[in-house]
Amino acid sequence: MNEETFKQVESVFRKVFKRPDLLIRPEDTAADIAGWDSLTHMTLINELEIFFKITFTFEEVTSFKNTGDLVKLVTQKIS
Amino acid sequence: MAFCSPQFLIFFILVCGLNFVLKNPVRKYLLLFASLVFIGWFNLYTLGAVVFFSGFTFIIAARVTGDKNAFIFYFGLLVNCLAIVLFNYLLASDGLVIFSLNAVDFSVNALLLLVGLSFYNLQHVAYLVDVRRKRIPPEKNFLDFLLISAYFPKFISGPLTLYQQLRPQINWPAPQQINLGQGFNRMVLGFFKKMVLADRLAPSVASVFDYNDELPGITVMSAAILFTIQLYFDFSGYSDIAIGASKMLGIDLPENFDFPLRARSVTEFWRKWHRSLIHFFTTYIFYPVSFRYRRYKKHAAAIAVILTFFVSALWHGIGFTFMMWALCHMVYLLFELYVGNTSGASPGRLKRLVSAALILILVSFSNIFFRSTSSAACMHLLSRLFNFDFFPENWAVEVLAPIAVGGHQADLFNLVATFFFLCLTVLFERKIFEYASTSRFRPVITFLFILLIFVFGVFGNSQRFIYMQF
Amino acid sequence: MKTGIKILMVFVVLWVSLLLLEDLYDFGLKQNQNIKMASVKNSPPCTDLLVHGPCEPLWMISPALLDKQTGISSYNLALSHSDFADNYLHLYYYLKHNRAPTYLLLYVTPESLDKHYNTFNSYRFAPYLEDSLVNAVVKENDPDYFKYTWIPFMKYAYYNKRFNFDVLQGYKHYFSGRKNAYYPDGFEPPTKRAWGNHAGEFAELYQENTVFKPDSLREKYLVKTIRLAKENHISVYLYESPVLFEALAFQPNRAEMISRIKTIAAQEQVPFVQFEHLAMAKEKKYFVSTLNFNMEGLRLFNDTLSRFIRKNIVEQSQ
Numbered sequence: 001m002n003e004e005t006f007k008q009v010e011s012v013f014r015k016v017f018k019r020p021d022l023l024i025r026p027e028d029t030a031a032d033i034a035g036w037d038s039l040t041h042m043t044l045i046n047e048l049e050i051f052f053k054i055t056f057t058f059e060e061v062t063s064f065k066n067t068g069d070l071v072k073l074v075t076q077k078i079s
Numbered sequence: 080m081a082f083c084s085p086q087f088l089i090f091f092i093l094v095c096g097l098n099f100v101l102k103n104p105v106r107k108y109l110l111l112f113a114s115l116v117f118i119g120w121f122n123l124y125t126l127g128a129v130v131f132f133s134g135f136t137f138i139i140a141a142r143v144t145g146d147k148n149a150f151i152f153y154f155g156l157l158v159n160c161l162a163i164v165l166f167n168y169l170l171a172s173d174g175l176v177i178f179s180l181n182a183v184d185f186s187v188n189a190l191l192l193l194v195g196l197s198f199y200n201l202q203h204v205a206y207l208v209d210v211r212r213k214r215i216p217p218e219k220n221f222l223d224f225l226l227i228s229a230y231f232p233k234f235i236s237g238p239l240t241l242y243q244q245l246r247p248q249i250n251w252p253a254p255q256q257i258n259l260g261q262g263f264n265r266m267v268l269g270f271f272k273k274m275v276l277a278d279r280l281a282p283s284v285a286s287v288f289d290y291n292d293e294l295p296g297i298t299v300m301s302a303a304i305l306f307t308i309q310l311y312f313d314f315s316g317y318s319d320i321a322i323g324a325s326k327m328l329g330i331d332l333p334e335n336f337d338f339p340l341r342a343r344s345v346t347e348f349w350r351k352w353h354r355s356l357i358h359f360f361t362t363y364i365f366y367p368v369s370f371r372y373r374r375y376k377k378h379a380a381a382i383a384v385i386l387t388f389f390v391s392a393l394w395h396g397i398g399f400t401f402m403m404w405a406l407c408h409m410v411y412l413l414f415e416l417y418v419g420n421t422s423g424a425s426p427g428r429l430k431r432l433v434s435a436a437l438i439l440i441l442v443s444f445s446n447i448f449f450r451s452t453s454s455a456a457c458m459h460l461l462s463r464l465f466n467f468d469f470f471p472e473n474w475a476v477e478v479l480a481p482i483a484v485g486g487h488q489a490d491l492f493n494l495v496a497t498f499f500f501l502c503l504t505v506l507f508e509r510k511i512f513e514y515a516s517t518s519r520f521r522p523v524i525t526f527l528f529i530l531l532i533f534v535f536g537v538f539g540n541s542q543r544f545i546y547m548q549f
Numbered sequence: 550m551k552t553g554i555k556i557l558m559v560f561v562v563l564w565v566s567l568l569l570l571e572d573l574y575d576f577g578l579k580q581n582q583n584i585k586m587a588s589v590k591n592s593p594p595c596t597d598l599l600v601h602g603p604c605e606p607l608w609m610i611s612p613a614l615l616d617k618q619t620g621i622s623s624y625n626l627a628l629s630h631s632d633f634a635d636n637y638l639h640l641y642y643y644l645k646h647n648r649a650p651t652y653l654l655l656y657v658t659p660e661s662l663d664k665h666y667n668t669f670n671s672y673r674f675a676p677y678l679e680d681s682l683v684n685a686v687v688k689e690n691d692p693d694y695f696k697y698t699w700i701p702f703m704k705y706a707y708y709n710k711r712f713n714f715d716v717l718q719g720y721k722h723y724f725s726g727r728k729n730a731y732y733p734d735g736f737e738p739p740t741k742r743a744w745g746n747h748a749g750e751f752a753e754l755y756q757e758n759t760v761f762k763p764d765s766l767r768e769k770y771l772v773k774t775i776r777l778a779k780e781n782h783i784s785v786y787l788y789e790s791p792v793l794f795e796a797l798a799f800q801p802n803r804a805e806m807i808s809r810i811k812t813i814a815a816q817e818q819v820p821f822v823q824f825e826h827l828a829m830a831k832e833k834k835y836f837v838s839t840l841n842f843n844m845e846g847l848r849l850f851n852d853t854l855s856r857f858i859r860k861n862i863v864e865q866s867q
Binding site (some may be wrong): 085161263489490493496519525526530535538 | 551552556559562563567570576648697702703706707708709711713714715717782785854865
């Protein structure tokens with residue numbers, strides 16, 4: 001996993017959930033990160049799209065299982 | 080046949096026994112036959128409807144993969160959705176039809192199965208959408224498809240199961256001993272929750288909701304809270320029985336509840352309550368809408384919340400009360416969306432308790448609409464809740480007697496017994512769930528639970544004493 | 550040991566435990582002096598006049614008030630929410646363990662013949678199902694309940710909300726040596742205001758245009774009750790206490806139902822006495838519902854009733 005991309009994704013998480021000290025791990029899911037739920041999920045997705053200048057498909061945003069998968073997906077899209 | 084009936088117990092023992100000894104594909108056909116018998120036991124018209132909708136959806140799905148035949152796809156969705164709306168309309172109008180379906184039986188048993196059909200058609204909607212989006216290939220074997228659709232443990236009350244959750248399992252070998260123990264424990268817990276907790280609370284709730292008494296606000300609110308608890312134990316009890324029965328047959332159904340009474344926000348509540356239905360609404364309505372308008376960020380989620388709950392209200396029933404119930408939750412969720420705190424700091428025990436109590440009150444308030452027998456009854460209850468008589472002059476007569484369904488010592492004793500079991504279950508819910516999910520069969524605990532069901536469970540015809548002269 | 554066999558063993562132990570528990574409940578309920586089936590056996594009332602029926606006589610006829618004026622002793626055997634089959638079995642059981650009274654005063658009103666009012670309370674007879682007559686009547690009136698009574702303890706499980714407290718109270722009476730009911734003469738005074746769980750100053754009973762539907766089982770057991778009494782040489786008097794006058798307008802087929810009662814009374818050759826024309830019937834201040842009096846009303850009615858009994862029943866038979 002690209003370390004730099006991971007840190008950038010983490011910075012987006014911090015911005016969306018308004019927690020400057022938030023630390024994410026590759027195995028984290030929505031259950032592990034306070035505030036990350038279905039209500040905020042698409043806001044997070046949109047912020048990632050803006051930050052990385054990518055576009056996700058619906059299938060992609062509903063199929064990743066944890067933040068590790070999400071970072072891999074972002075890495076694929078930007079490369 | 081209802082789960083809590085001797086007929087079902089005999090039926091299930093037979094099916095379970097045969098299922099244990101048979102091998103696939105005979106085992107599959109046994110489950111299919113048993114499912115059709117289960118549905119047909121209520122009435123044959125419902126069985127006919129189930130077979131019809133299964134056949135219809137099966138044929139449609141074979142033709143709509145990818146971008147092919149958009150018209151056929153939408154037609155298939157429309158028919159399944161109309162079926163849900165139509166049956167709910169029939170329920171709302173007490174069986175008065177706008178057109179005749181020829182000899183459709185509107186007896187109590189038929190109405191019960193019409194509720195089952197709401198779940199059933201929803202599963203077909205999910206199936207068609209998933210086939211269309213190429214998430215799953217269309218089923219080629221109609222009997223397999225019919226089994227997955229009509230599978231009897233989940234038919235009446237869910238859990239709402241997606242095609243892809245069951246498909247891999249129907250060809251599994253027969254269940255192991257481990258499944259029998261786990262499944263049985265789970266079923267016993269389900270019967271306990273339903274008969275000892277939910278059904279004992281039902282008369283207390285009915286005593287407040289079903290009469291036009293001038294009761295103080297605190298009585299109305301107490302009954303609303305009791306209704307929420309009753310609904311939880313009733314529904315989760317049914318789910319436990321369904322999941323347990325299915326486990327004994329070797330098939331895993333998804334969990335439906337995750338201790339929702341401990342939720343500290345309405346958002347969290349909806350992650351823990353009726354999870355299978357919420358998963359459906361999230362996957363097929365909420366996420367598509369919020370994804371499409373994601374550039375509007377929170378507003379996209381707000382639009383999706385409104386639409387999802389509107390559809391949920393229609394699914395539950397057609398009427399003012401369900402719309403008002405949905406409106407309450409829209410307001411709660413939108414408030415949390417725009418004002419909520421995502422600090423992530425772990426709150427203290429007292430704060431957790433206060434939060435959970437507040438959420439219970441908010442959800443219970445919305446359930447006043449959900450439970451009310453009519454708009455007029457609902458308005459009456461709300462007027463009692465919001466006038467100056469919130470607290471009573473005489474607590475024994477205006478609060479205790481309605482909740483205890485009488486003012487005699489025996490009534491108070493029954494109320495105390497009910498609250499005792501309720502408190503114990505809520506306090507030790509996680510431990511009890513662990514026991515019920517354990518693979519090891521525990522004879523002593525099981526024996527005690529069944530004994531409690533006999534001594535404190537509600538068996539008789541609950542309508543027997545509805546009319547009381549005084 | 551296989552799980553299936555373990556499950557089976559649990560059910561075997563459960564079966565035996567339920568048989569034992571059933572015996573414990575049988576015993577406890579038969580010791581509870583507040584249950585009339587038990588108290589009429591354990592502490593037999595010595596009585597000349599038996600008052601019988603559902604809530605109306607139970608809450609409105611006081612033997613203490615009657616006996617002062619009539620000069621005879623009376624006992625109130627009435628039971629809340631009971632129909633004639635319920636009354637029949639209580640009379641049967643009373644006569645099984647007590648000297649037969651001279652007179653029986655049985656309450657009958659149009660409601661009594663309609664199965665939507667009152668009910669057969671099968672739970673009252675659960676400890677007595679070994680009696681063949683009790684068994685047959687329960688089977689006829691509550692077949693849904695009866696068909697499961699072969700399962701150990703099911704006769705109590707079916708209506709357990711009715712039993713658990715009474716069993717504990719029965720054992721309390723047994724261990725304390727109590728021999729008298731809380732209401733020794735059977736009469737239960739009406740509460741001042743609220744009835745059961747529906748509080749209200751005045752409890753409305755009839756909706757507009759209430760139409761009574763006569764039920765054949767009700768009529769059958771009314772006849773059986775009368776004949777049981779007559780077989781035991783008891784003089785039977787059917788009566789109806791005053792109905793709130795303004796409620797009569799809400800019963801469009803009252804005349805038809807009264808006519809049915811009179812027909813049965815004539816056929817069984819027993820008098821049917823109506824008190825509907827008393828002046829108190831027009832005064833709402835004496836009533837808590839269309840059929841039930843408050844304390845003031847019941848004193849007035851008991852005064853009228855006892856004079857009637859003395860003049861038309863006791864003195865006539867002497």
